[in-house]
Each structure stands twice: as structure tokens, then as C-alpha cells.
Amino acid sequence: xxxxxxxxxxxxxxxxxxxxxxxxxxxxxxxxxxxxxxxxxxxxxxxxxxxxxxxxxxxxxxxxxxxxxxxxxxxxxxxxxxxxxxxxxxxxxxxxxxxxxxxxxxxxxxxxxxxxxxxxxxxxxxxxxxxxxxxxxxxxxxxxxxxxxxxxxxxxxxxxxxxxxxxxxxxxxxxxxxxxxxxxxxxxxxxxxxxxxxxxxxxxxxxxxxxxxxxxxxxxxxxxxxxxxxxxxxxxxxxxxxxxxxxxxxxxxxxxxxxxxxxxxxxxxxxxxxxxxxxxxx
Numbered sequence: 217x218x219x220x221x222x223x224x225x226x227x228x229x230x231x232x233x234x235x236x237x238x239x240x241x242x243x244x245x246x247x248x249x250x251x252x253x254x255x256x257x258x259x260x261x262x263x264x265x266x267x268x269x270x271x272x273x274x275x276x277x278x279x280x281x282x283x284x285x286x287x288x289x290x291x292x293x294x295x296x297x298x299x300x301x302x303x304x305x306x307x308x309x310x311x312x313x314x315x316x317x318x319x320x321x322x323x324x325x326x327x328x329x330x331x332x333x334x335x336x337x338x339x340x341x342x343x344x345x346x347x348x349x350x351x352x353x354x355x356x357x358x359x360x361x362x363x364x365x366x367x368x369x370x371x372x373x374x375x376x377x378x379x380x381x382x383x384x385x386x387x388x389x390x391x392x393x394x395x396x397x398x399x400x401x402x403x404x405x406x407x408x409x410x411x412x413x414x415x416x417x418x419x420x421x422x423x424x425x426x427x428x429x430x431x432x433x434x435x436x437x438x439x440x441x442x443x444x445x446x447x448x449x450x451x452x453x454x455x456x457x458x459x460x461x462x463x464x465x466x467x468x469x470x471x472x473x474x475x476x477x478x479x480x481x482x483x484x485x486x487x488x489x490x491x492x493x494x495x496x497x498x
Contacts (some may be wrong), residue, residue: 224254245280261285262284265280269350283345284345285342286344296344318379321467337487361441377482384471386477391439
């Protein structure tokens with residue numbers, strides 16, 4: 217799995233993907249096509265969910281989420297868990313582009329790894345994997361996905377993955393909303409090896425831990441689209457990154473061994489969560 221994780225990271229940050237900018241084409245771009253193909257390789261039946269988003273006062277562009285579903289293995293099937301990771305970034309040209317390795321090739325590659333590993337485990341819940349587009353433009357892909365949900369109460373939890381490669385502090389933050397008590401208790405029991413996991417229950421605590429009052433972490437990524445519809449979330453991320461939204465956010469700038477610790481931690485947590493009955497998750 218580590219080898220495939222590296223391959224996905226290498227591809228998503230490559231010159232061919234040129235920064236994964238949202239809205240650059242009418243149809244799914246090369247990054248969306250790659251994610252779709254990877255789901256197909258894993259024997260899913262993925263589909264594109266297309267939407268329009270604003271790019272100015274009088275202009276719009278097209279975005280394309282890539283979605284795949286993993287059914288439960290236990291009857292009766294419990295409510296749906298949605299795992300999100302945005303694949304879009306700031307773009308550029310093949311000669312000079314924003315690779316977006318941590319933001320958010322790391323989350324997208326982890327999403328694909330989970331799509332592979334969770335096929336092999338006991339599942340009381342259906343899992344919907346959503347690689348969202350146009351997060352950088354205003355969470356448009358996640359907002360569209362949530363708006364298209366037939367009945368919100370059928371989705372019990374959002375797991376959002378955004379910037380997962382730790383720096384030297386080796387920290388992973390998990391910001392959670394209300395109504396996630398059992399999931400958080402399960403998280404606290406999860407072995408983390410040398411990874412320093414900080415479980416945080418409010419945006420204000422995140423701001424204090426970061427010593428930065430400017431960022432509202434509750435609204436900082438796709439989980440906010442779910443929160444607005446009262447769908448609980450767990451947001452996994454490393455917090456601030458000095459290379460964020462710069463051309464220094466490359467594969468070479470990451471510590472892959474630390475990233476692998478995060479991926480293993482999230483994977484093991486998800487294995488346990490999927491085997492947890494619905495009534496225990498709130």
C-alpha cells in the first residue's frame with residue numbers, strides 16, 4: 217500500500233497534472249480522470265458529479281467531483297459515512313505550477329488507499345468516497361455534494377482529509393463537531409506510535425494551539441459544508457504548513473515516513489469505526 221500511496225502522490229503532483237486547478241476545462245480534468253481510473257482499478261463503479269461554480273461577478277466554471285460507494289457487509293446496513301478529500305489545487309503551467317503535495321494530494325492519496333483497504337474489512341456502514349473539486353474556490357464541490365444528498369439524516373458522519381503530511385512537530389489534529397462522542401472515544405483508544413495526535417473539540421481551541429486567531433478551522437475545509445447541514449464531522453489535518461499555497465509544497469518537501477504514520481492511524485481508526493453500530497456513534 218505504501219508503494220501505491222507514493223505512486224498516487226507522484227502522479228497527482230506531477231507536471232502532467234500542473235497543479236490540479238478547478239474549472240480549467242468543461243469536462244473532468246486529468247486529475248479527475250486519474251482518480252476515476254484508480255477507483256475503477258479497485259473495482260468500484262465511480263461517477264462524476266458535475267456542477268457550476270462562480271469565478272467572478274458574471275462568470276462561472278465547471279467542477280467535477282469523483283464519487284465511489286462501498287456497500288456494507290452486515291445486515292441491516294447502518295447509515296452512510298462520507299469520506300472527503302479535495303483534489304483541486306492552485307494550478308499553473310507544466311513549466312511552473314503549484315504541486316500541492318500536502319494540500320491536498322496527501323488527502324486524495326489517502327482517500328484512494330482507504331478505498332483499497334476498507335474493501336477487505338467488516339462494514340456495518342456504507343462508505344461514500346468523494347474526491348471533491350473546487351474546494352480552493354469556496355468549498356463548491358462539497359457544498360454541491362451535500363445539497364444533492366437525498367436525505368441528510370441517512371449520512372451519519374463526514375470524515376474530511378485535508379493536509380495530512382506532518383512537519384517536524386509530528387502532529388496530527390482531529391477537529392470534531394458535536395454528536396461524535398463514540399467516534400472520538402474510539403479515536404482516543406487508537407495507537408498512534410510516535411505520532412502526536414491532538415483531538416480538538418472547537419475552532420477556538422485550534423486557534424489557541426496554533427497561536428493564530430485568523431483561521432477559523434471549522435470553516436477551513438470541506439467539512440464545513442456538512443456542518444452547515446448538521447451532519448457531524450471529523451476533520452483530519454496537520455494545521456498550519458509553512459509551504460501552504462506556495463510552490464515549495466512539493467513531494468520532496470514532505471517527510472513520507474511521518475505521512476505514512478498518519479495514513480496508518482486513519483486507516484486503523486476507520487476499520488474500527490466501520491464495525492461500530494449506529495446507535496453508538498452519537
